[in-house]
Amino acid sequence: MDESEEEVFEELEPFFSFKRDAMETREIKQKGCLLNVKLVVTNYNTPFASKTSPEFVISGAAVFQVRLVAAQVNNGHTITYNNLLFVKFTKRRLTDDLTYMILFNSAELNVSQTFTSDDGTWHLIHENKKQQFTFDVSVEMHLKEGTSSFAQLHGDTELTDFELRGEDGSVRMHRVVLAAASPVLRRMLGGAWREAAEGHVDVTGTSRATLEHLKNYIYLHTLPQTGLEQLLLLSCYYMMPELERRCVSMLVRDMNATNACDLIEFAAKNNVKRLLLAVLECVQNGAISITEIRDHLGDGE
Known part of the structure; x- marks a missing residue:
């Protein structure tokens, strides 16, 4: 037409x-x-x-x-x-x-x-x-994604020049790739920050596995099947809205009456408004039953 x-x-x-x-x-x-x-x-x-x-x-x-x-x-x-x-x-x-x-x-x-x-x-x-x-x-x-221009750098070790340090290990990456992925990291790496001079940043409360998931998303546009909650927190902190949207979508897609309350508590505790609204929307449109949630909480009477 x-x-x-x-x-x-x-x-x-x-x-x-x-x-x-x-x-x-x-x-x-x-x-x-x-x-x-x-x-x-x-x-x-x-x-x-x-x-x-x-x-x-x-x-x-x-x-x-x-x-x-x-x-x-x-x-x-x-x-x-x-x-x-x-x-x-x-x-x-x-x-x-x-x-x-x-x-x-x-x-x-x-x-x-x-x-x-x-x-x-x-x-x-x-x-x-x-x-x-x-x-x-x-x-x-x-x-809809095109081929990542950074995919060929995912396995590179010779040109990496920055390090994300978690609680139990670190992940090496490229400054320019990090700057392209996050406005927060771009300001940090392009300014007179201590992290820029030292070549690393400590990501408090984050595991090495979560940092690997972040690297895989930035370089390859892939997401893990588990550990999405912690990756979601990084997406909010580093102002990466599309990663946030995709994490929320995957969490809500697999949501049921058993974990709905856990997601609501997680979203409220960490002020993740997009996740909280997505869960409430599922409850409102009937995708998750209030009766099932009550039964799970033992409040069926």
């Missing part, structure tokens, strides 16, 4: 809306960067109509929507239904210079596609001739 067609599309929608809710949204489940929802479509004998789903905000960064365009043709003998389904995926903030991608899947529609957040257009994903049908939507959002 080109720009001129989309403008006409937007103008016509208020005049050709369904008298009843022809696309119902059901069974919404959302945890961090994962969204699952059921949509039920019914054509109520309307010659032409369109319906747009609510905006689904994913991880606070982007918005996903589904649009139905339905037409009905009656030739006097038979009625033919034509349904077109579109999706759109856009960033919430214009100042966000990152590009996100979603993996879109629907088993009922037999559709599996990938979309990026920077085009802002409606994409046709399916068409059928049914009067009524139900379909599932499964969306998983990721950061």
Whole structure:
């Protein structure tokens, strides 16, 4: 759909809306960067109509929507239904210079596609001739990344010129790479700080393993499966918002009633607002049941 067609599309929608809710949204489940929802479509004998789903905000960064365009043709003998389904995926903030991608899947529609957040257009994903049908939507959002320009330096030892020291060991890295990754480290390394002169910084309360995870993310854009809480604290301290967002997404994705309270306590204790809001959002939209949390805490009465 080109720009001129989309403008006409937007103008016509208020005049050709369904008298009843022809696309119902059901069974919404959302945890961090994962969204699952059921949509039920019914054509109520309307010659032409369109319906747009609510905006689904994913991880606070982007918005996903589904649009139905339905037409009905009656030739006097038979009625033919034509349904077109579109999706759109856009960033919430214009100042966000990152590009996100979603993996879109629907088993009922037999559709599996990938979309990026920077085009802002409606994409046709399916068409059928049914009067009524139900379909599932499964969306998983990721950061779209190019090849890291620092990947080849990950294993280098000859040119490393700075050291991050943890409680039980240290990790050697390159000043220029650290400066590119964090504005806090950039100020430290580019100023008259003692750490810049000595060639190392003591990262209090942090293990060598966590520093290795930080190095792997900076050089390779990879994240560990465990130890995300401590890596999240480093991302906040060194002002690395995308690392913070990704850690929060992974923690919330694997959250359940058993560890939900632990995450809330951790977020509150360390003032990690993004994690606290993400957990509360899961509770609000029903992805985590209050009853299950009460049962886990032994307060079911």
